[in-house]
Each structure stands twice: as C-alpha cells, then as structure tokens.
Amino acid sequence: MEYQFEVVILPVSDVDRSLAFYQEQLGFHLDVDYGPTPDFRVVQLTPPGSACSVQIGVGITDAQPGSVKGLYLVVADLQAACAELAGRGVDVGEIRHKAPVETWQGGFEAGVDPQRRDYASFAEFTDPDGNVWTLQERGFRSA
Secondary structure, X not given: OOOOOOEEEOOOXXXXXXXXXXXXXXXXXXXXXXXXXXXXXXXXXXXXXXXXXXXXXXXXXXOOOOOOOOEEEEEOOHHHHHHHHHHOOOOOOOOEEXXXXXXXXXXXXXXXXOOOXXXXXXXXXXXXXXXXXXXXXXXXXXX
C-alpha cells in the first residue's frame, strides 16, 4: 500500500489576505478556489516543486488562526531562498545552523552550516496569522 501526504489545512482569519500572501509573496500555485456558499470556501495552493499542498478557507477547520507550527519548506539553497522571499516582502528570520552538528544538543549558531550539510540550516517566517514556517536546506551540493 502506498500513502501520499498531500494536504495540510491552515487556519486563517482572512482567506483573501492569506491567498494573496501565499500566492503573491510565497509564489505558491493556486490549484482551487471553491466557495459555493458564504459558510464554505476552500482554497488550495501548492509550493513550487512540492507534492503537498495547503488549504485555507471558511468552514474547513475549527482550529485557531495562527495555531499551526512546524511546517517545513525544504530548499536547496537557503540563502537564495531567504533573499528571494525577502525581495517579495516576506519577513524571514535570521539563518541559523545546528551547532555542533555531530553531537547536537539543541544549540544553534548564526548563518548557514559551514559545510552546508543537509538538514542543518534553517530560517523561519510566519504567514499573516502567525502560522510558522521553517525553511530548511537540503541538497545544496547538488543544486
């Protein structure tokens, strides 16, 4: 049996504001915007190159806006991704890396991992409601 993880629902307070953020600032592709009644609307967007999408809307979750944490977007070049998003007006936090990687005990140092090891470098941003996204570098050497 094969299982494919395809959608994460994000609780937001203003669907149109969030749609603009995800589509215009993050560059996500709009897959669906379906709202047959005032009480139900589902908007699905997919990050470039991803097999997993996000859904925002009305009547699709009762979770509090901004309550989702730990969403990861994996990129081959973290510095380039941060610069691109900042250029689109996204407030991206400082890049940091696990230190020391070999015996990581939860500490970080500023900047990308000096050896550009997979899964070692991160930066974060939030959507307009405060849902937290983490950018993580993987595949830098093959990019």
